[in-house]
Amino acid sequence: MTVTADATAMTAGADAIGLEALEARLRQDLAWLELPAKPWVPERVADGETVRDVVIVGAGMAGLVASAMLKRYGVANHVVYDKAPAGREGPWVTYARMQTLRSPKQLTGPAMGLPALTYRAYHEARFGLAAWEALDKIPREIWMDYLVWYRRVLDLPVVNETTITHVAARPDGLLDVAIKQGGQPGRVIARHLVLATGRDGLGGPYVPDFVKRLDPRFWAHSADAIDFEALKDKRVGVVGAGASAMDNAATALEAGAARLDLFIRRTDIPRINKFTGIGSQGVVHGFAGLPDEWKWRFLHTTLSAQTPPPRDSTLRVSRHPHAFFHLGSPVTDVHEKGDHLEIVTPKARYAIDFMIFATGFNVDLGLRPELAAFAPYIRFWGDRFAPPDGMANAELTYSPDLGPSFEFLEREPGTCPALRSIHAFNFPATLSHGKLSGDIPAISEGAERLARGIVQALFVEDRELHYANLVAFSTPELVGDEWVDADQRNEAKQGLDHAAE
Structure with a gap:
């Protein structure tokens, strides 16, 4: 039996221990560790303000696990900003229109190696156990519930309905981060900025140029807010053959579209998920160590084959x-x-009333x-690498050509140290790093790589303070009465012997 994607259809089984009991176990695990x-x-102060060690942009899955990992390593003075209201961060209850996640249910995702923090435990x-065993894939609404719970039980410092409007380098090496919160402008000074901004994090939705001249009432990108109820009895077209295309097409059909035309560039729909087929801890931890040419070969081959839409999405x-x-x-x-x-x-x-472009980012x-x-x-x-023959790839x-902790690198050394x-x-x-920062399977490993790099940078930058603390540290562990010097004891004994004579 497959558990329905409707979150309201699930009820606690007789073997469900309840979230309160799970949270007690998680607290115990964290205490033991x-x-x-x-x-x-x-602490650092600039312009009379306490400086944030890290500002994270985005409180979706990647931003949450990045925050959790920084907190784990003792970087407590950080904040996570998200433009969405609480409970609507990321795509899961906004533009994600699949019924269930595509990933296998047993993947541990953002759990950071803690069994009580896994989705399965949740x-x-x-x-209950029976419901888990019956589950095929995770309903996306319940996955969002899990992320809300994850944020709460780890007490992560998320601030919602806040956007980052501008970032500037300061002469003192810090970053000025301009924000807008509740319609009011503000500023935060930060040492590090993490862009946990998802698939469109360095750009935005892509559509062909000829689409942009059309009246917006006729079209949308698959990542847009779409009023599917308004498509009832309409002729709807969808461009694409990926998972997003199928999900949007199915949602339109289920809303009562009179006709759905799916326009697919290829002469066949992709059927093999190349990268998933070679998934392993070797890929997770080894990809970043590949020579550049081999990184390019792996991803070019994957992108050229394209990722097939899930079977259940296509049948939908x-x-x-x-x-x-x-x-x-x-x-x-x-x-x-x-x-x-x-x-x-x-x-x-074809005559179409409304078009949806599932054309990626x-x-x-x-x-x-x-x-x-x-x-x-x-x-x-593209600024420094020429692809192998026959492997040109605009994407x-x-x-971005990134350093070992996902940091941007300068096109010309010395021009922008910030x-x-x-x-x-x-x-x-x-x-640069493999699939560690955008999908569920290895997100914890990616966050650990990120957090360790930031921790190292913070410590190295503050080395003079840490050294001064080392020199100044004077709390004794021994007070001097724990032993007697052997030579002094012998001399004392000899003195007593002489006195006795």
């Missing part, structure tokens, strides 16, 4: 008789025709005003 570590970073505590579309798959049908042009669009493909023309720093001061200095792979060319304090812990980091 002496976690989190005690705070150790010296699910069993809430619904094809079960509708008024859904039509058009293979070998890239959209070459679109025209407005009064109250609808005319879609042009090499095979035919691209890196475009021009879409990120908060990084405007740094954009000219950031190094991308990889515009991947870049070493800004970390791209988001999907575009994949070419």
Whole structure:
């Protein structure tokens, strides 16, 4: 039996221990491990303000586990900002339109190696072991519930409904981070900035240029807020053959679309998930150590094959008789025709009332005003690497070239030293680090790499203070009465012997 994706359909089984009991176990585990570590970073003040050691942008899964890992290592003076209201961070209850997650349910994801923090522990505590064993894949709404619980039980310092509007380097080596909170502008001074901003973290949704001239009432990107109820009895078109395309097509059909046309560039839908097929701890920990040419080869081959949509997502579309798959049908042009669009493909023309472009995201720093001061200095792979013959790839060319703790590197050394304090812990980091910063499977390993790098940087930068503390430390562990010097004891004994004579 497969547990339904409807979160309301799940009820606690007789073997559910409840979240309160799970939280008690988690507290005990953390206590046994002496976690989190005690705070150790010296306080810094600038312009009369306490400086944040780290500011994290984004409180989705990546931002939460980055915060948890920093707290684990004793970097307590950090904050996580997210533009969304509490409980709506990330894609899970906004533009993610699948019924369940695509990842296998047993992946430990953001649990940081703590059994009581895994999704499985959460699910069993809430619904019981029988429900876990019956579960096929995790309903996305319940995954969001889990992340809300994760944030609460770890007491992570998240501030919602706050946006980062601008970041600037200061002469003292710190970062000025301009924010807007509740409509009011503010400022935070930070030593490090982590961009845990997901798939569009260094750019935004991609659509072909000819789409941008269309009236917005006729189209949307799959990452946009879409009123699917308004598509009832409409002719809807979807561009793409990936998971997002299938999810949006199915959602439109389930909302009552009169007809759904799926326009697919390829002559066949991708069927093999290459990267998942070689998944291992070797890939997780070894990818970053590959020579550049081999990193490129692995990802170019993966991207060229493309990731297939999940079988259940595809069946969710094809079960509708008024859904039509058009293979070998890239959209070459679109025209407005009064109250609808005319879609042009090499095979035919189609009348469509509303189009959804499931065409992914691209890196475009021009879409990120908060990084405007740094954009000219950031190094991308295309600035210093020539791909192997036959492996040109625009997506990889515009991947940021990152250092060992996801930090940006300078296009020209010495032109913007502050870049070493800004970390791209988001999907575009994949070419430099592997799939550690955007998907569930290895997100804890990515966060650990990030946090350890920041911890090292903070300690090295404060080395004079730490050394001064070393020199000044004078708390004795021995007070001097724990032993007697053997020579002194012999001399004392000899003196007593002489006196006795």
